[in-house]
Amino acid sequence: MSLDAVLSRIDASLPDATDRLLDLLRIPSISTDPAFKPDCDRAADWLVQDLENLGFTASKRPTPGHPMVVAHCGSDADGPHLLFYGHYDVQPVDPLALWTRDPFDPVVEETAKGPVIRARGSSDDKGQLMTFLEACRAWKAVHGRLPGHLTIFLEGEEESGSPSLIPFMQENAAELRADIALICDTGLFDSTTPAIVTTLRGLLGEEITLRGPDKDLHSGMYGGAAINPIRVLARIIAGLHDATGRITVPGFYDGVTELPDVLRAQWQSLSFDHTRFLGDVGLSVPAGEQDRTPLEMLWSRPTCEVNGIWGGYTGDGFKTVLPSEAHAKISFRLVGSQDPHAIRTAFRAYVQSQLPADCAVEFHGHGASPAGQMQIDHPAFEQARHALTDEWGKTAAYVGCGGSIPIAGYFKTYLGMDALLIGFGRDDDQIHSPNEKYAMESFHKGIRSWARVLARLTA
Structure with a gap:
């Protein structure tokens, strides 16, 4: 019943959660342009304040580039130590003329596919980052405390190559090391099927x-x-x-290496429509290695x-x-x-x-x-997969990712821990492009998903 109360709280407080996200989206935290360095600082300060309001002990940590935000709550006595990672910096907005509105004047906009949050950073990664913080907020409102032993680790240079990330992780390894990392910078398999990324190029x-x-x-x-x-x-x-x-x-x-048979079978069961996938961008014929399926080309080749x-x-x-x-x-x-x-x-x-x-x-x-390969025999993977399945009503899939998220490999290399990559973006979110958006359903169900995952992982 306590999880039901948390989910009900999330539903009731969605307007306030949306307002907080819109507030963060107004900060033009473009990490690649030195002219926006004060705004990156401002975004970090905003997150420190929000985390402190939630009950975390939070601080802004200087680096040679943009600051990191690190926050803690709980102790080892509170169960498994979970580290959540996200990034608050965003891509440049060029070409500005192709935007239908000011990219840093966010709005909830009605579309043929339902309401979306339109702004730079709405999907990559501020909207995704805030799904986790809002789940923690609802949890605390119901239980009077945050869910277990948590560390929050937020970066401000992901969109500019993360030059300060590895030195910071090495210098603060003892503080950051946890049982497993949670990363929210990926997407759904399709608009209604949740996914956990297990391979990264x-x-x-x-x-x-x-x-x-x-x-x-x-x-x-x-x-x-x-x-x-x-x-x-x-x-x-x-x-x-x-x-x-x-x-x-x-x-x-x-x-x-060749794709393991168990993953190949699961990928084939997803019934990926490569004709539609390519058709959406005006193409028709897969152009990669001719002896491979389109999903293999995208995820494992x-x-x-x-x-x-x-x-x-x-x-x-x-x-x-x-x-x-x-x-x-x-x-x-x-x-x-x-x-x-x-x-x-x-x-x-x-x-x-x-x-x-x-x-x-x-x-x-x-x-x-290098590429990243998650070890799905860690019990947290199946726990999270069941939690996502419960929320979305469709069996969550283990998928690959054609893009690169180096932080997942860095957690393994420098902190010796695996990472759960769970995100709620959609293929048409137009990240890095004009008119970026994040579906309200992704934001809402993303918050609910994290509440369910936290309930499973901290039980």
């Missing part, structure tokens, strides 16, 4: 600059005789995949993608220039035990091997994080 970023002549040249005077860096770069990029979609970098597939390419004259009109430089940004999504540093070395060696005379290359790395 890692991420490696490389930026390359090819240089040929010492200045831009007239293509009529030098074309044909002089090397063109764009042509060389195009050939190198084209050679990164073979005709079947496999990546050709030597040693790239070292550490790539590595990738190599060109994220940007430029060089020469790109302005209005036409200029017959033979450029002195060509540039590209290339990312690799990694799985299994692929070593991002070994792949970086192999990729650079591959590029070097393709250079003709009179061409030189410069590399700039953009992060390197």
Whole structure:
């Protein structure tokens, strides 16, 4: 009956919970732009105050970048120690002209699919973060105390590569270490099926600059005789995949493991509609490794993608220039035990091997994080899966994630603990894009879901 009382409290206090979220969303905590550093500080202060109001002992912790927020309640005598992680920073809003309203003037908006909260950060990650805090608030209102031994760990640099995260975790390992971590930065499998992410792809970023002549040249005077860096770069990029979609970098597939049969069977039971998935973005044919299912391509196979390419004259009109430089940004999504540093070395060696005379290359790395694999034999996974199933009325699925959430791997590497990745975002939330939104149903049922999870984990 006590859980029923908590759920009833959540339902009754939803308008107040929404107002608190809207208040947090008004703070433009963009971590990538130094101009918004005061706003990131303000968001951290807002969260410290809210956590203190809830009964946590909370503090803002300085870093070389944006501050961390750390809060505690309870002790080991109160049962398992749970750590909740979220991030309060958000992506830039460009292009602003594509927003239908000020991205930091949040509103509850009616849509054909029901009410949504429209604002930057509503889904990634302020709305998700607040589902957990609101569950704690309702729990305390009913029970007079917070649910067990909790640590809250909120970051302000997730959207800018988390440069302060690892040093902070290493320096504060004893304080942060818990029995298991809870992360709310993922999504539902579909709009009504809850999910727990058990596999995460890692991420490696490389930026390359090819240089040929010492200045831009007239293509009529030098074309044909002089090397063109764009042509060389195009050939190198084209050679990164073979005709079947496999990546050709030597040693790239070292550490790539096959999907366990139990997960393959569960994924197949999800009846993923890849035709609709691709159709929603104007496509029709899966373009990855041709001997893999679309879900395998998205969740358990590595990738190599060109994220940007430029060089020469790109302005209005036409200029017959033979450029002195060509540039590209290339990312690799990694799985299994692929070593991002070994792949970086192999990729650079591959590029070097393709250079003709009179061409030189410069590399700039953009992060390197390994894949994550959660150990679902930890009892918390099944407890959480049953809790989510109870709330949503559909069996919660163990799923993979095509994106990268390095914090899950960091918890394992630096704190020696597994992580439960539970989130309530939807594929159409438009995170990182104009008009980001978070469904009111996701916010409401997300709060109720965390209350159920906490009840299971702290029983």
